[in-house]
Amino acid sequence: MQNITLDTITQAVINHGDRGKSHPRLYEIYTSLVPHLHDFVREVNLTESELQQGRSFLNQASHHTQEIPTGEIHLLTDLLGISELVELLQDAHRGTESNLEGPLYVPNAPERQMGDRLGIDAEGDALLLSGRVFNLNGQPIANAVIDVWQPNSKGLYDIQDPSQPLGNFRGRFKTNESGKYRFETVVPIGYKVPASGPSGELLRLLGRHPWRAAHIHFKVSAPEYTSLTTQIFIAGDPHLDSDTTFAVRSAIVELQKHEALGELKVRNQSKPFYTTEFDFVLKSAPLSSREL
Template sequence: MQNITLDTITQAVIDHGDRGKSHPRLYEIYTSLVRHLHEFVREVNLTEAELQQGRDFLNQASHHTQEIPIGEIHLLTDLLGISELVELLHDTHRGTEGNLEGPLYVPNAPERQMGDRLGIDAEGDTLFLSGRVLDLDGQPIANAVMDVWQPNSKGAYDIQGPSQPQGNFRGRFTTDASGKYTFETVVPLGYKVPDSGPSGELLRLLGRHPWRAAHIHFKVSAPKYTPLTSQIFITGDPHLDSDTTFSVRSAIIQLQKHEASDEKAHNQSKPFYTSEFDFVLRPITPAEDHQAMAKQYDYTTK
């Protein structure tokens, strides 16, 4: 194509190719993305130097580090509110609210028995967390698998440094016949997202803080039910109203404090906490069942 101008370049980019014949959904996303990106460039009158800064930023964000082993692209979509926006767009408002997986999930967590301690942290305040996994009618779901992960009492995940053993504060539990789960852990501390890289520099330049409110992550699944990824937050955390990933919604638990002499002490030598939270799963729809069985989108082949 010749004689490209300001008026023709956007459509030329969109029309280059088979215009969605191979992959209609990809073309739909691509077309909208190109239009918005080109409009953004026009709106801010982007300079060559600023474009290069953007390239450098994305290149740096893709690098793997000890702080965030998969790189910062996932973190960046969280910080821009994109990840939570996608959750909100597709939340059915039935059952427990979905929420961000985050960039620090690790598959194949250790299998743990009901009541087990999730991790080792001698300085942390013990928390006994329990509840049930239920269907929309309030009936228990037996043998639901719960994949749990959280930071320790200092706000650190096991993969962020050598101070914790691998798999610390990660575990997979299975609910009993009454849908109940229970495990021992520590009260997690809110923490700063990894901020030594380009995402942290962006936050500083914008005057934004990097703090996340204290939370525990869950993936809950059972046959014939839609898998749930969610987070529960701790009431009283100072960043509940300003979590840097914009992901605090209504799943907030109240901790009840107990003295070591309490009958619920479970052999504790210092004060500890208890709390309960029930997860509600919705049945899988025929469309979701079909999608789960079908091959996921593959934009690399026809």
């Protein structure tokens, strides 16, 4: 009979099963995770009541709410820096930097045309955003799909805010033959991550603020290229140096304000507006992942 003790339990857990014959990669992760978890339990001398608190926290984090319909597990990995760490590990430092997706992405966004407005928000300041998509050799990529999503001028995404139509400030655009894209949106503001649930309570107990720096999300894809998920951030935001998901890196854009009557007329704007540009660079997909 196996004698389980403080000294033997970790190896007993690792040895239980077929030791990676069924799923080698899963076993590789498992045999690293278990010792780290057991070492953590030993290091802090975790009590039974604290373990139960942890279970309750994870159970609550899995519940769907109006603030975050998919539950808070994704948000939790963002707040712990795990999501961004994975991005940093996988980023090859060639092409545009990747960045975390966040918990509020919705697939199958509305298809929009070049120059279309991304969403409805009468109170927001208009932002005309444009740029191009290139490969590593500087050649433009035509028909690249740019999937965009962002909050409105109050910092709310459509799926959090019943007053917005679904699909508001979401859209998929295609680049033209010169790799260009262009659309109109509103200037995003920084916002607090959902804080009414267990993740918000954790931030409060740790004395951490819940603010995200103002940003716009993108997924950029094209045949024979590795898809890119990233964010661009707005220069001047007060939380660029302390974003609660640790996601701010080098993709920061300056906004140019336009107030002249002639510019307002040419751009069909009724009040001052902003412009900025951002180019994306995609890496070629490995040959093994391309369709033959």
